[in-house]
Amino acid sequence: MAGMFRGMADTPEIGLGRQHDGGAGIAVSDLKGWFLREVLPLEAALMQFLRRSGRSKSEIDDLCQDVYVRIFEAAQKQLPQPVRPFVFTVARNLLIDRIRKDQIVPIETVAELDMLDVAFEGPGPDRTVMAREELRRLQAALDLLPERCREAVVMRKVEGLSRREIAQRMGIAEFTVNAHLTHGVRALADMVYGDPAQLRRKT
């Protein structure tokens, strides 16, 4: 199963910039919808897979980003189908690349990589459940934000206050409101997409 995609992560570098305007490829606007619908919901499983490699948080974030970029580039030519095994094959190949670059290869790491194939077989996301779950997950994620940050996000997103109103209510400057919202959106995305374990822990 994994074998049939092997090597696909090594798609030649396509200079992104203007290339996709050239007609033959898939429009970026279509790619965006596809990416949000098909790839992003796999982030939790992908992160779980990457975490098992025992690498640092920042390395895993970088890897996740690299996986997305490879998928994006491949999808510009043709949307991979089915998506899930493709995503994990790309992730797996990138991990192998990293391990090779590290040069010192703990023997069990390679063995574990083969065992990680199990992750390919997991059930795909069920969209109706996802939609129903989303609000609950967001709410749970919101509760986990640092207090001041959560206050700002609630005022903005739940109460619909403007930045200025939030600044006044919290007694902070408008640019500090920005900082809270910036932190907030990142934390929400990480929790909603990337780390369901963190949500479960507290809810």
Added chain:
Amino acid sequence: MSNPEQAPTDGESIRASAAEWLIKRRDCETWNADDEAALNAWLDQSPAHSIAFWRLEDVWSKADRLSALRRPMRETPVARARSAMPRFLVAAALVAMVVAGAGTYAVIPHSQAYETPLGGREILTLRDGSQIELNTSTSLRISDRADRREIWLDRGEAYFDVRHDPRRPFVVIAGNHRVIDLGTKFVMRRDPERLEVAVVEGDVRLNRDGADQRGASAVLRAGEIATATASTLSVTTRSNAVLSEELGWRRGVLIFRHTTLAEAVAQFNRYNQHKLSIADAATARLRLGGTFPTANVEGFADAAKEILGLRVTRHEDETIISR
């Protein structure tokens, strides 16, 4: 300050930038066409940028549904109605909102003189919708007449967003220089030695009145910055993205993108009497992003405290940031 040409490529930096862009675009009233262009340029740089942005945009949009949980008591605030409105209406509503809001905004009824204090900033709206944004320590006079619009920039810096009307020329007079709008957004800074004109959009004509018959005239295009002294005129070109970033602080803010505290503090110290210092090297290496008013040293220190969880100790002539 971060240079777009050397955009960082690690995941952390990209996600941090994406979040800053997103919040700026979705939640800041000041977002304009230049910001949009700069954002598009950033997104075009790499698929990693696009993906990071989409990912956050998606969750932020979904978070709007959290409003289902809002208390029923509050009336619908203006800001909420924005997303449903077409762009031009948004602009109109924003203008209406700011006019109705703080006293820093005003519609100009007739000829008048305006002045901002040190650290001040003010947006003036002419009857035709043209806007003039005054930076710190700026004074100018406006004559908004039926046949022509004339502004005398006596001192300081102002950003002009002009509704072009060939029948009512828009002219800014700065000493012996005249800048004539040809359909534009531009910024002018005048200090005793020199005049700087940077064109953000469209064209302007820059004329020098020569008392000795040695007048000069030049058309400046978008992205061009002219620096004129009593006897010289030079023109340089900047890319749009760089220009609009630079215009950030030209209009009184410092823009940081995943910038180290050390660098941010150095920037502030260039502009303010009251100095900031950092207690140790580890703290200096922490990074933060955001747009901060140039003069608001205290506000920046508070933000560092809030965002990075640091300690801020104020002394008479300096503020120390530590863990």
